[in-house]
Amino acid sequence: MKDGRLLVTALRDPASTAALDADGWIALLTMARAEQLIGTLAFRLEGQPMPDGIAAIFEDARTNADYQRKTALWEADAARRALASYQGKVVQMKGTAYVAEDLQAGIGRSIGDLDIMVEEDDLREVEKLLLAAGWEWVKEDEYDDAYYRDHMHELPPLIHKTRDRMIDVHHTILPKTAKPTPDAKAMLGNGIIGSDGLAVFTPADMVCHSAAHLFADGDLAGGLRNLWDIYCLLMEFSRGSDSFHAELQSRAQHHQLEPAVSRAIRLTGHLYGDSKAPPNITDRFYIRRLTARNGCGQQTRKFTRFAFYVRSHLLRMPPMMLAKHLWTKWRKG
Amino acid sequence: MHEFRVTVGPASFRLLSQWARPLDQMRALYADYPTPEIVDYTVRLEATSLLRRFIRPSAAINGDYMLPDAAPLPADQGLLGLEMGMNLQMALGWRRQMILHASAVERDGKALIMTGESGSGKSTLSALLGINGWRFMGDEFALIDPASGEAVPYPRLISLKNEAIAAMQESAQEAKFGPLMKGTPKGDIRHMVPPREAIAKMTERAKPVLLLFPRFGHEGAIRDMPPSETFMRLTQASTNYVALGEAGFEAMTKFVQDVPARAVDYRSGEEAMELVEKLWEELS
Numbered sequence: 001m002k003d004g005r006l007l008v009t010a011l012r013d014p015a016s017t018a019a020l021d022a023d024g025w026i027a028l029l030t031m032a033r034a035e036q037l038i039g040t041l042a043f044r045l046e047g048q049p050m051p052d053g054i055a056a057i058f059e060d061a062r063t064n065a066d067y068q069r070k071t072a073l074w075e076a077d078a079a080r081r082a083l084a085s086y087q088g089k090v091v092q093m094k095g096t097a098y099v100a101e102d103l104q105a106g107i108g109r110s111i112g113d114l115d116i117m118v119e120e121d122d123l124r125e126v127e128k129l130l131l132a133a134g135w136e137w138v139k140e141d142e143y144d145d146a147y148y149r150d151h152m153h154e155l156p157p158l159i160h161k162t163r164d165r166m167i168d169v170h171h172t173i174l175p176k177t178a179k180p181t182p183d184a185k186a187m188l189g190n191g192i193i194g195s196d197g198l199a200v201f202t203p204a205d206m207v208c209h210s211a212a213h214l215f216a217d218g219d220l221a222g223g224l225r226n227l228w229d230i231y232c233l234l235m236e237f238s239r240g241s242d243s244f245h246a247e248l249q250s251r252a253q254h255h256q257l258e259p260a261v262s263r264a265i266r267l268t269g270h271l272y273g274d275s276k277a278p279p280n281i282t283d284r285f286y287i288r289r290l291t292a293r294n295g296c297g298q299q300t301r302k303f304t305r306f307a308f309y310v311r312s313h314l315l316r317m318p319p320m321m322l323a324k325h326l327w328t329k330w331r332k333g
Numbered sequence: 334m335h336e337f338r339v340t341v342g343p344a345s346f347r348l349l350s351q352w353a354r355p356l357d358q359m360r361a362l363y364a365d366y367p368t369p370e371i372v373d374y375t376v377r378l379e380a381t382s383l384l385r386r387f388i389r390p391s392a393a394i395n396g397d398y399m400l401p402d403a404a405p406l407p408a409d410q411g412l413l414g415l416e417m418g419m420n421l422q423m424a425l426g427w428r429r430q431m432i433l434h435a436s437a438v439e440r441d442g443k444a445l446i447m448t449g450e451s452g453s454g455k456s457t458l459s460a461l462l463g464i465n466g467w468r469f470m471g472d473e474f475a476l477i478d479p480a481s482g483e484a485v486p487y488p489r490l491i492s493l494k495n496e497a498i499a500a501m502q503e504s505a506q507e508a509k510f511g512p513l514m515k516g517t518p519k520g521d522i523r524h525m526v527p528p529r530e531a532i533a534k535m536t537e538r539a540k541p542v543l544l545l546f547p548r549f550g551h552e553g554a555i556r557d558m559p560p561s562e563t564f565m566r567l568t569q570a571s572t573n574y575v576a577l578g579e580a581g582f583e584a585m586t587k588f589v590q591d592v593p594a595r596a597v598d599y600r601s602g603e604e605a606m607e608l609v610e611k612l613w614e615e616l617s
Binding site for chain 1: 334345347349369370371372373375377379395396397398426427428429575576577578
């Protein structure tokens, strides 16, 4: 296997790695690092037989994942302290939420920025509190700033000046210019507040958000990790409750995310699960994109990736708006 | 892609390049080092575009760990790019020992660690000591084992800059040198292969007994460094202290308590070596 299916197979069936030779292991590790899945793989393969040199690399990866987990929780707590006087709900999203909730998706996960969501009407207040607590704008550019505020689902990114960590403050799920309009108010409103005072989405909304993030926005770069998140969430939540799937269907419909959630369910089955049915034509194209990675760590399948890149822009904005946006960006160099 | 694998101390690398020449140079310079089957890291030297593979070739340094804003290098400095890539993998990825940005030499089973900013002369000093009765352990990273407190050798190629190049060619006439690279982001650079003994003994650890903060260009002087200041400076000089968490804090605390530290000013290599020998004598 010369593409990302090597990594997919190792995650799906850890025992399959017994057949790997030295170069096979190196290809697997290199892919896992490039896809930000090295920590996840390290925990997944714990206890499997492997050469000593490989075991040492996974040990490093587990040490590092532990550090990332602590840092993510610390950063979330820093935001909580900064927003202590804010009355509204603060939802932690993505990786931070998974580790805060001790979910399987959080085991070994690499976590970069802190993503939180607050009520859109409260953005000014939240922004003011964060700026007062030491966060500052990453780039001061009027066009970008206005673009974010007018069309995006989050504020322009902020970075903390001493800790050097980014925070993305979301107020809705998808860019305002995207076609589906998930009910962000309901997601926020139903968010469950934990003992630390920060909230997370309900299980069904968590899956909806992850699927929206992966399939209704962006070009699927790093998609294998996001799809692994969704696979873990689906497994864990459906084990915990018989009615989870019905609940997920109804929330997906409510959020106009039925296509994204269905695709997520199908693709997790094809790649990480035990789905025997052959993937349909478009799913096959998605799998080609998701596994476009070789054993040297390079991205492959330039055309497929470009097609998804174009798609990501078309999802975000209507053609005329896209042309105007690209023109402005191009002139600014 | 062309490929070359090499082991340096405890770490192994797979180096990939779209051009054959930088790897041929590496192969010649690392001829006495072991070739690993399993590698810890991959470094890739890749053209920034199809055009730049052939016309005014320009190489991006990619790999398992990358800096998002790293500037590409002209492809004829590919050797430097690969070395920078290897350093980056260690700095960002290594968790088995605490990494200090420092050089190290050994005598009688005991290690002398020298740390300081770029231009302090720690690299040149370790190379000089390495051909004057000490075993060279590394000129860039000192790896401190958290469990034993021992220094683990990392004797990569010695990176000589600007005036140090001529000085070392004068002092180490039998040594093997790489190509002279002029006008790199850090001025002129030329790599020197560490002495044979340093390579042969690259798995032999040594207990650190002295830490120096050398400073080039000031009148010869030795000053005590209090543990508190040493601690603060070493946390700055470590690339993975924070990521190691509690293990890193314990390793650092133990290091600072066990190893006496001195600041050393000097104006020439000879002066520095005299001061080092004097201090070493006093301590043993």
